Amino acid sequence: MTLSRRRVRAVFRKELREYRHNGNIVYAMAILPLVFLIQPLISVFTLPAAASGSLRHEHSLLYMLAIPVLVPAALAAYSVVGERLQGTLEPLLATPIRSEELLLGKALAAFVPSVVVAYGVFALFIAVVELFAHAGVASALIRGPDLLAQLVFTPLLATWSIWVGIAVSARSADPRTAGQLSILVSLPTVAVTSLIAFNVIPPTLGVALAFGAGLLVLIRLGGRFASALFDRERLITSTK
Amino acid sequence: MSVENLSKRFGPRLAFSDVSFEVGHGEVFGFLGPNGAGKTTTVRTLGTLIAPTSGSAIVAGYALVPENGVEIRGRISIMPEAPGLYLRLSVAENLQCFAELYEVADPKDRIERALRAVKLTERADDACGRLSKGLRQRVALARALLSDPQVLFLDEPTSGLDPAAARDVHDLIGGLRQRGVTIFLTTHRLEEAERLCDRVAILNTTMRTIGRPDELRDELFAKTLTVRTAAALADPDRVFADVSALDSWRTDGAATYVLTVSDVAQAAPAVTRALVAAGADVLSIAESRHSLEDVYLDLVDHEDTEAGIQ
Numbered sequence: 001m002t003l004s005r006r007r008v009r010a011v012f013r014k015e016l017r018e019y020r021h022n023g024n025i026v027y028a029m030a031i032l033p034l035v036f037l038i039q040p041l042i043s044v045f046t047l048p049a050a051a052s053g054s055l056r057h058e059h060s061l062l063y064m065l066a067i068p069v070l071v072p073a074a075l076a077a078y079s080v081v082g083e084r085l086q087g088t089l090e091p092l093l094a095t096p097i098r099s100e101e102l103l104l105g106k107a108l109a110a111f112v113p114s115v116v117v118a119y120g121v122f123a124l125f126i127a128v129v130e131l132f133a134h135a136g137v138a139s140a141l142i143r144g145p146d147l148l149a150q151l152v153f154t155p156l157l158a159t160w161s162i163w164v165g166i167a168v169s170a171r172s173a174d175p176r177t178a179g180q181l182s183i184l185v186s187l188p189t190v191a192v193t194s195l196i197a198f199n200v201i202p203p204t205l206g207v208a209l210a211f212g213a214g215l216l217v218l219i220r221l222g223g224r225f226a227s228a229l230f231d232r233e234r235l236i237t238s239t240k
Numbered sequence: 241m242s243v244e245n246l247s248k249r250f251g252p253r254l255a256f257s258d259v260s261f262e263v264g265h266g267e268v269f270g271f272l273g274p275n276g277a278g279k280t281t282t283v284r285t286l287g288t289l290i291a292p293t294s295g296s297a298i299v300a301g302y303a304l305v306p307e308n309g310v311e312i313r314g315r316i317s318i319m320p321e322a323p324g325l326y327l328r329l330s331v332a333e334n335l336q337c338f339a340e341l342y343e344v345a346d347p348k349d350r351i352e353r354a355l356r357a358v359k360l361t362e363r364a365d366d367a368c369g370r371l372s373k374g375l376r377q378r379v380a381l382a383r384a385l386l387s388d389p390q391v392l393f394l395d396e397p398t399s400g401l402d403p404a405a406a407r408d409v410h411d412l413i414g415g416l417r418q419r420g421v422t423i424f425l426t427t428h429r430l431e432e433a434e435r436l437c438d439r440v441a442i443l444n445t446t447m448r449t450i451g452r453p454d455e456l457r458d459e460l461f462a463k464t465l466t467v468r469t470a471a472a473l474a475d476p477d478r479v480f481a482d483v484s485a486l487d488s489w490r491t492d493g494a495a496t497y498v499l500t501v502s503d504v505a506q507a508a509p510a511v512t513r514a515l516v517a518a519g520a521d522v523l524s525i526a527e528s529r530h531s532l533e534d535v536y537l538d539l540v541d542h543e544d545t546e547a548g549i550q
Contacts (some may be wrong), residue, residue, distance in 0.1 A: 010340030014326065014333075021367075022330035091324040091383065094287055095341040096314040233290040237250065237281075 005105065007097050011105025012112075015079070019113065028074040029113060033067050033121040040064070040125065044133050044141065061146040062197035064122055066190045068158040069184055072114035076165025077182040078228065079106040081172045090236055099230050103223075107162045114158045122150055141169075149208060156215040157193070161186045163222030170229040173238075241286070241391060241422065244293035248281055255281040257446050259295070263391075263439075266420040268413065270427060270437030274540055277444045279426040280321070283393045286424070287318045301391045303466050314342065317389035323380035327369035331360060334368055335386060342387035354382040357412065374405035381412060391422045398429060410436060434532040448539045450453040456535045462487070463504050464528040465511060467497040470521035479518045483510045498528070 019025045040060055083089040092102070126147075129138050165182040172178035192211070195201045241263040248255040256278030263269040273279050284290045286299050288309040297304035300315035327332050335354060339347035355361045358378040363371065368379060377397065384392060394413070398406040406429075413436055416423060427433050433440050434453045441450040449456060472495045473479055478488050480499065485507040489499045501507035502525050515522050 004343065006343050007341050010337050014329070014337040015342075017329055017333055018326060029425070086327065087320075087322045087324040088326055089324075090284075090289065090320050091318070091338075091380070092341075093289055093315060094320075096310045096320040097337060097341050098310060235288050236284060 001098070001100075003098065003101050007095075007101045008105045008108070011097070011102055012109045014159075015106055015109030015115070019075070019109070025075065025078065028115045029071055029117055032074065035124055036067050036112055037121050041128060044129055044137060047134070047137050055102065059143075059146050059149075059197045059199065059203050060141055061122075061125075061143075061150055062193055062203070064118075064125065065150065065153055065157055065193040065197075067121055068114055068118040068154040069161045069186045069190050069193070071117055072110045073186040074159045074163045074179050075110040075114060075180040076107070076162040077169050077178040078175050078229045079110065079166055080169040080235070081175050081178045082169075084173075084235060085175060093232055093236065099232065100227060103166060103227055103230060106166060107159070107223075108130070110162045110165065111158055113226050114162075115155055118154045119151075120159065122154075145203070149203070152212065153193075153215070156212065156219065157189060160189065160215055160222055163226045167222065167226040167229045170226065170231070170235070223230045241297070241300050241424070243286070243297040244295055246282070246285065246297055247293050248278070248285055248290065249293045254445060256443060257382075259443065259447050261441055261447065261450055263422055263424060265422055266417065268417050268423045268425060270425050270433035270440035271443060272427065272430065272433055272440055272536060273443040273448075277435075279443055280395055282443070283318060283395050283424065283426060287316060287393055288312050289318075315388070315389060316391040316393065317384040317387055318393040319380050319384040319395060319397060321399055322421045323376040325376055325383075328367060330365050330367055331355070331371070331382075332364040334379060335383055338383050339386050342423055344387055350386055350388075354385045357385055357415070358382045359408070367513040374401050377401060377405070377409070381409065386418075389421065391424060392416065393424045393426075395426050396428065397425070398427070399433060406432070430531065430533040430536055440532065442536060442539050444540060447472065449535075452531045453535070456532070457530045462500045463502070465499040465501055465504065465508060466492070466526050467499060467511060467515070467527050468523040468525075469495045469497075469515065470523055471495055473497075473518065473520055479514050479520070480511070483507060483514050485510065495523075 019029075040063060080089070083092060092155070126142055129141055133141070164185050165178075168182040168185065169178045172181065196203045196207065201207060242260070244260050246259045247257045259278075259282060271279050271282065281290070285292050286297060286304065287440065288299075288304065288306075291306065292304065299312050302308040302312045302315070304312070309381075326337070327335075332351060335351045336347060339350055344350045348530065352361070355364055360375065360378055360380050360382060363375065368376060371379065381397065384394070397413070398409050413423060413425070423436060425433065437453065439450065439452050440456070442448040449459075451459070476489065476491070476497060478496075480486055485501050485503040487500045487502055489497055492498045499507065499511060508525060510529070512522065512525060
């Protein structure tokens with residue numbers, strides 16, 4: 001089976017255009033990252049230079065890995081149920097598009113803005129810390145391995161979260177429920193990154209590799225699972 | 241398009257059963273039936289959106305099997321009853337998305353042509369959410385035309401439209417028929433089916449009848465002449481006795497006679513001559529024409545009555 005790039009691109013473009021005009025989606029994309037940006041910034045600015053020693057035992061940057069988990073989960077949760085709600089799913093599925101092309105287009109459309117937002121917020125945080133925090137605090141917070149982890153795990157976490165969101169969306173009748181459920185299902189991943197950030201799980205190379213491998217497996221399974229749950233007939237006729 | 245013994249069941253519920261028909265190239269085929277008769281499910285099945293439970297079909301030259309889904313959907317277009325447009329996107333953006341999904345060559349030109357066909361060129365940049373129901377229906381029709389389909393499924397295309405908007409859609413269907421597009425039209429509007437369709441089928445879970453509207457009328461209803469005279473005939477038996485092509489007659493009021501005839505063209509002049517010869521003052525002689533609606537109601541009511549008796 002060969003997938004059509006053109007059809008994937010058509011869905012991708014359409015989704016991005018819809019995001020642009022959908023206030024709820026823009027709100028979801030903005031509010032979550034802000035929550036994860038403001039709280040650590042306040043902490044950083046209230047810290048005296050003497051606190052840099054204790055900061056060296058934490059990995060506060062990794063706390064921000066929650067952004068690429070939660071933002072795409074919220075976006076992807078709307079992807080299928082939103083089409084059903086608008087009554088656009090039937091005309092869409094009546095075209096020659098394959099289910100895989102549709103899901104891939106939707107996944108890409110959730111992936112790109114999520115990763116851009118996650119990297120953007122992360123870059124903003126680093127810039128603000130470097131410019132305005134005490135030098136000791138800045139050097140304790142911003143460390144090479146944490147930066148690398150952020151860069152590598154952001155797309156992986158986003159992809160996993162997107163498949164979860166699409167799978168939930170394919171089986172939901174209400175966008176709000178789908179959004180809440182997909183964030184709920186994604187929370188264990190946030191818990192793991194938070195435990196690493198606060199040094200409960202020591203962030204060693206081995207842990208990073210195991211986490212990365214685990215995510216790759218989850219992504220593969222998640223994609224298949226989402227595809228299996230996307231049952232055209234059930235979605236069109238709403239029979240269970 | 242050829243359909244043979246096609247059935248669809250959702251668990252214990254039968255959507256339609258044992259449906260068979262053929263639709264020729266360039267034909268406008270009407271699919272009529274009451275609510276819940278299985279019309280939309282039939283369209284969805286033929287459009288590969290849902291799988292049949294049993295039976296077989298050939299759509300746009302391809303066997304209706306899951307492996308041919310992409311090929312079939314690439315050669316047909318379905319306009320569902322609800323337009324299903326992206327309301328936040330403009331008319332042009334909606335069409336652009338679907339032109340890409342159908343992988344049409346030169347999408348810009350195709351979109352312009354489709355917009356011209358539905359007279360919406362001026363509204364191309366308007367958000368679909370700002371359009372009236374009738375205009376949205378036209379956008380949906382433009383979307384269905386984008387791929388130059390071999391078979392076009394129109395599910396209640398004039399549902400909820402005002403008479404002027406419905407007439408525009410009718411004109412468009414007429415234009416498509418002239419271009420040789422095969423049209424499968426499901427509708428509740430019987431006068432619409434009668435006006436547009438070469439043949440119609442009446443479905444009520446199972447196929448009730450199929451044929452040209454005039455054929456169906458002839459099959460189900462006897463041809464009649466209604467004669468009105470100024471005064472009641474003294475001896476109508478004698479007046480009508482020698483009229484050729486007359487099968488029977490009955491009175492319908494004091495000076496009105498309903499004549500069942502085998503051939504209207506032969507019977508009407510003969511009746512006129514007999515009445516004049518009898519010295520009757522003839523007010524009118526008219527052929528009673530049955531509409532497709534009569535055919536439909538006769539079949540559906542008959543079925544309802546049978547179901548009630550059971």
